[in-house]
Amino acid sequence: MADATTPTITRRNPFANEGFWLAMLGLGSFLLLWYAAVKWTPIQAFNRLPDPLTVVREWLSPTPSYGISIFTADYYVHILYSTYRALAAFTLAILLGVPLGIFMGWKRSVHQYAYSLFSLLRPVPPLAWVPIAILLFPGVEPAVIFVTFLVAFFAMTMNTYVGVKAIPEDYFRASACLGGTNTDILWDVIIPGAMPSIFTGLQIAMGAAWFSLAAGEMIAAQYGLGFLIWESYNLIQYPTIIIGMATLGLVGYLSSAAVRMVGNRLMAWREQRLGTGG
Amino acid sequence: MRDMLDLNSAAAAGKPAAAGKVSIRNVSKIYDPEGARVVALDNFSVDFAPGDFLAIVGPSGCGKSTLLNILAGFDTLTSGEVYLDDKLLASVDRPLAPGPDRVVVFQQGALFPWKTVLDNVTYGLMKQGRTPRAEAEARGIEMLKASGGLDRIAKSFPSQLSSGMQRRVEIIRALINDPKVLLLDEPFRAMDTVNKVTMHRHLLDIFRISQKTIMFITHDLEEALFLADRVIVMTTRPGTVKLDIKVDLPRPRTREMMASDAYIALKERTVMAVREEAQKAFERGEKEMA
């Protein structure tokens, strides 16, 4: 307990980056355990899984046994398909969710109209929409994007709404009594004031989008990483399953990191507050 | 500190205050008239002349903030009228919109955290749309400089400043619009004593130079007596005028005056009134909790 939370009073550390070595230890033991479980235990359940060495070899092989590695074009086609769907859904969610959230926070009547519909639709998990989406839209592609969009949209709208609600009343008043019009209030108070919350929403939405996308692709798509994972299972190409999972994790992580970076750039005023410890 | 404001550069220096006459006539404010019916202001009347420094004192919840909100245009009134320079400003039929002739300095401070000091200061000029940006920024820098060399922090964000500096910037942001009335809503409430003393001197300097009509809301009687020409003690809810006292201490005010007989006599007269109302407010609070 005390180790992690009491601040070490800048005690000189004998090993310059102990953290790095411990992380390596952790990752190393994880891989070793995995390998040992698959290769050396007599437990059937483990033996069926691919071991890490095989996976890495397959992943980096110019001539992969199951057709997917960093040297094959198909690998990148799957990545591009997934990225395209995630981005399309994400962009749509921003374009519709942010304005809706802003108006819900700003105008009481909009909130009253929208809130009841939200309460009606929100308990239905986004993935339950898949069959309806397929019925509603011509073709599978828009259906998968729609389901992905849906989660991101809820996250965007709710976070924007909360962000606008959290802006102190005095900022609105200050703008008004200095001569600001409603448009000025929108641009000078509401949008920058809700920005931190909007970016929280973006990060949640990005995570949720990948979550739904993977499932949507497994259920109903022709390309994409979710499809790759499921297809590899059906074709008994087990190492490729892990390649797909790892890639999905990596792409998801990178997109969240990108959102974070843009957010920090856009909110320099906030960054500096943290910097000075105020 | 005293001579921090450069007299030459301040726009309205020496000019007699022509504008800024406020009349509040029989103003009442009832919240939720159909249901709980909370009477915040009851038949409140007061007149103040151009260039008056008026302080309004009262226990919390006495409706002094409601009064300020009505003047500023943030709230409507239930009956009565408000005149500014003999022109009808607000009545029941004519709800009032906020405007740059009555600028508020807020209790919690309301500098936009996402704008730099200079952008905050020039905000009013830019939004009223009569001033080109370059000119507005020149004015802003000039005002900041006149206020004790604040131009050196023009590019900082508010969160990088001390609370005292933030208040000074906010006052400049109000003054740059040349308002007829400056409305100060307990602006120094959250400050420690040392900072408060500095800010009082700063505010008195600004008052001396700009000759603005100031309405200063506070629950601190000493602060009110030290700063104002006139102190109005409000009753607890429903808020009316309990006591209207002229503070005829000479200006410029100094801390030493607070030990003078005249000051102590004034304080004795007002302190009882404030205590009575505070006690009433407390007892009502007890009752409402029960």
Next chain:
Amino acid sequence: MSDRSIIIATHDAGPSAAASTAPGAAKPPIRPRRRAWPTFNWRGLVAVVMFFLAWQLAVTFKAPGFHEIPGPITVVQTLVSDFLFTRSYWESWLISFKRVLLGFLFAQLLGVPLGLVLGSSRRFNRIVFPVFEMMRPIPPLAWVPLSILFWPTNEASIIFITFIGAFFIITINVYDGVRSIKQEHLWLAHSLGASQLTIFRRIVIPAVIPSIAVGMTLGIAVTWNVVIAAEMIASDSGLGRLTWEGYVSSTPPVVFVGMVSIGIAGALSTLLVDVIERRMMPWKRKR
């Protein structure tokens, strides 16, 4: 004394109160603050009615995309006539609920202690956290194939995927909760000579309860989402399967029946979690 005041109070609030103000009362009395009932949200009702109306109209007039979609009335008819009074429908409910519950419970049982240790022990954190962070971005449903391979029964694999869905969220929330404990509290406890165990029990656990609650709220929503998808992908039972079955067998009303049921089930479990959370945090209860 107290009796008297009660009598006075009832007298004031009684019907005579209005009449008694007339003589001598210079000012209108301030009535006691009436309990403010939330005013009914008419706009919300309008929006919901409009929604169903638009849906029905789109179906009736065969708007693009609505050729195969049943209207709300058909859906309710199907629900009542074909499902509500059948055993298999309620069995689907039961199965899905059981999966959600088990996955959620296992996630709590493993996630809460892991979060506590990750936040408390620096060394453990440095070893385990990188692996944890590596696995976290992998969407839960991507675990479906491995889970089927690994677990002997379909049931176990679905529960495992459900567990994965809630596990990372719960762990990370508890971990954040531990890290946000105020240093002052720990120093104070230390300087008062509290043992590690006491500190853990008296400071860490109460401080972390709100984070556990947040993790529960988020976790239960994700759990339903995951169960539904997992059932669609790889099961022959449960509400998710019911929905998917409706699609596969080209009976769209069944799809909607499934969705409505899932929505109600999800809302019910959220309600349940709310009640538990309120029990856990009596200090947040409103007066």
